[in-house]
Amino acid sequence: MVLSHxxxxxxxxxxxxxxxCRSVKVHYSQNNVDVLSxxxxxxxxxxxxxxxxxxxKQIEVFLRYHEGRAVIxxxxxxxxPGRQVYMKYNSIMKKFNPQDFVVISSPHGWxxxxxxxxxxxxGEVMFQLK
Numbered sequence: 001m002v003l004s005h006x007x008x009x010x011x012x013x014x015x016x017x018x019x020x021c022r023s024v025k026v027h028y029s030q031n032n033v034d035v036l037s038x039x040x041x042x043x044x045x046x047x048x049x050x051x052x053x054x055x056x057k058q059i060e061v062f063l064r065y066h067e068g069r070a071v072i073x074x075x076x077x078x079x080x081p082g083r084q085v086y087m088k089y090n091s092i093m094k095k096f097n098p099q100d101f102v103v104i105s106s107p108h109g110w111x112x113x114x115x116x117x118x119x120x121x122x123g124e125v126m127f128q129l130k
Contacts, residue, residue: 006103007031009036010075012128013045016065017070019031028057034110034124036061042101042112044071044129074130078102088122101129 009032026032028050035047036059046062064071068081079085087095092113096102102113106123116122 003044004081005032006035006126007077007080010077010129013061013063013072014075016061017072020065021063023060025058025060025063028059031121032059038103038110038112039101040130042114071079072129076128076130078125078127085125086123087125089116089120092122092125094118096128103127 005027009026012024016081026076029055033048033050036045039045040047044064046061046064048061050057050059052058053089092102092104096113098113100113102123103126104111104113104116104123105126106116106121108115108119108121111119111121111123
């Protein structure tokens, strides 16, 4: 269930940014809130807010654009429900460029690649933004 919510979130953000939307609404889950907080700290989104409509919670995500171009230009879902990808710290450092934005579910919570480097931690590699 976690993977499907996060995958849906990433797909919605990519589609909305390619369509030059100012914001997009996604399903509410605590995992989505954690991932969006990480993306806001890293500068990939402007922010987000939660709202309840007819007893259904949603998150409105405000997308970031730089000089008219979307900051989120693409994405790659790495862990999928049928194939979860776990990597140790050394494997993550060999596979990804330190400047990439990769989200990892680790024992420390949801962390970016930069935070994984500082913590020297591995975990389940969820997705990468381009």
